[in-house]
Amino acid sequence: MRKLISSITVFLLGGILLTTFFTMPEGAKELSDYYISSGVVDTGAINLITAILFDYRGFDTLGEATVIFAAACTLAFLVPKQKVHMLSARFSVIVQQSISFILPFLFVIGMYLIFYGHLSPGGGFTGGVVLASIVILTTITFGISYSDRQVRPRVKSLLESFGAIGFVIFGLFGIFAGGAFLANGQAGFDLGIPGELTSSGLIPYINFMTGLKVAAGLSIMFTSLIKEE
Amino acid sequence: MNSIYAVVGILICIGFYTILTKTNLIKMVIGINIIESAVILLLVALSYKPGGSAPILDKGYELVVDPIPQALALTAIVIGASTTAMMLALIIKIFSKHHTLDVREIRNLRG
Numbered sequence: 001m002r003k004l005i006s007s008i009t010v011f012l013l014g015g016i017l018l019t020t021f022f023t024m025p026e027g028a029k030e031l032s033d034y035y036i037s038s039g040v041v042d043t044g045a046i047n048l049i050t051a052i053l054f055d056y057r058g059f060d061t062l063g064e065a066t067v068i069f070a071a072a073c074t075l076a077f078l079v080p081k082q083k084v085h086m087l088s089a090r091f092s093v094i095v096q097q098s099i100s101f102i103l104p105f106l107f108v109i110g111m112y113l114i115f116y117g118h119l120s121p122g123g124g125f126t127g128g129v130v131l132a133s134i135v136i137l138t139t140i141t142f143g144i145s146y147s148d149r150q151v152r153p154r155v156k157s158l159l160e161s162f163g164a165i166g167f168v169i170f171g172l173f174g175i176f177a178g179g180a181f182l183a184n185g186q187a188g189f190d191l192g193i194p195g196e197l198t199s200s201g202l203i204p205y206i207n208f209m210t211g212l213k214v215a216a217g218l219s220i221m222f223t224s225l226i227k228e229e
Numbered sequence: 230m231n232s233i234y235a236v237v238g239i240l241i242c243i244g245f246y247t248i249l250t251k252t253n254l255i256k257m258v259i260g261i262n263i264i265e266s267a268v269i270l271l272l273v274a275l276s277y278k279p280g281g282s283a284p285i286l287d288k289g290y291e292l293v294v295d296p297i298p299q300a301l302a303l304t305a306i307v308i309g310a311s312t313t314a315m316m317l318a319l320i321i322k323i324f325s326k327h328h329t330l331d332v333r334e335i336r337n338l339r340g
Contacts, residue, residue, distance in 0.1 A: 018235065053300050
């Protein structure tokens with residue numbers, strides 16, 4: 001009975017969705033045409049997605065970073081703080097050696113993704129996830145106590161707060177320079193030559209702060225989730 | 230091109246069916262994640278142009294895809310990861326209190 005009602009509801013929903021998708025009018029493209037034609041001149045970043053995320057819609061990205069911050073805080077509150085038992089499995093030497101071989105390369109990839117976020121695919125969020133995977137791999141392979149000794153929880157929460165406050169401070173630079181909050185090109189910062197590493201004003205610095213914040217936030221989330229009573 | 234919309238619709242239906250019929254909390258979270266992936270697929274499909282390349286305006290580009298839905302997809306991924314972590318943390322709390330993941334039993338225990 002329950003499955004019958006659910007099936008009917010889902011079929012109705014699917015019909016509505018498919019009719020909506022197939023009769024959908026072509027959306028207005030003025031905004032994206034504007035971004036494509038003058039995004040590089042406005043922001044100095046040749047990666048348009050980074051330009052949208054950290055310049056045009058920078059305030060939105062600040063809210064997005066706040067969501068990660070709130071999720072990490074709530075997880076640290078909700079789940080117990082006792083020691084972990086579920087990761088007591090011991091891995092063989094091969095796993096431990098190969099993981100410890102991989103970790104420096106993962107760090108390089110994460111930093112590359114963060115610092116070249118305005119030039120190539122990547123950015124603060126992607127690079128932050130790669131950096132967080134270092135902590136996650138260390139925790140899975142060597143256990144939580146070793147991982148906590150290498151990267152202390154206090155350091156993680158400090159990095160996360162540093163990233164959040166740095167983002168806001170770089171946003172305030174725009175106000176001090178005479179523009180709006182998180183303004184970049186409009187406030188008169190030097191945009192440089194598009195395509196070079198030190199171009200596009202404040203975007204690389206905001207990217208770096210976001211990367212730190214995402215890396216610390218995701219590792220806090222993981223280490224909170226695996227703890228149990 | 231239109232087949233992608235059909236895939237999105239089918240995925241959203243599968244996710245809703247999972248949420249409505251399954252009684253295990255973790256399976257419900259999986260259903261919510263299926264819907265979320267379908268929405269991201271819809272965003273990527275909306276930004277598609279035939280023959281377009283990635284929106285990185287290096288030298289020698291001709292036609293690039295719409296960058297706005299891709300930026301929104303990034304936002305959706307980040308929010309999705311946060312909400313999934315939140316849901317799993319609440320499930321951990323529920324399990325440690327009721328010692329079951331079955332929705333019906335949890336509802337009965339409440340009285």
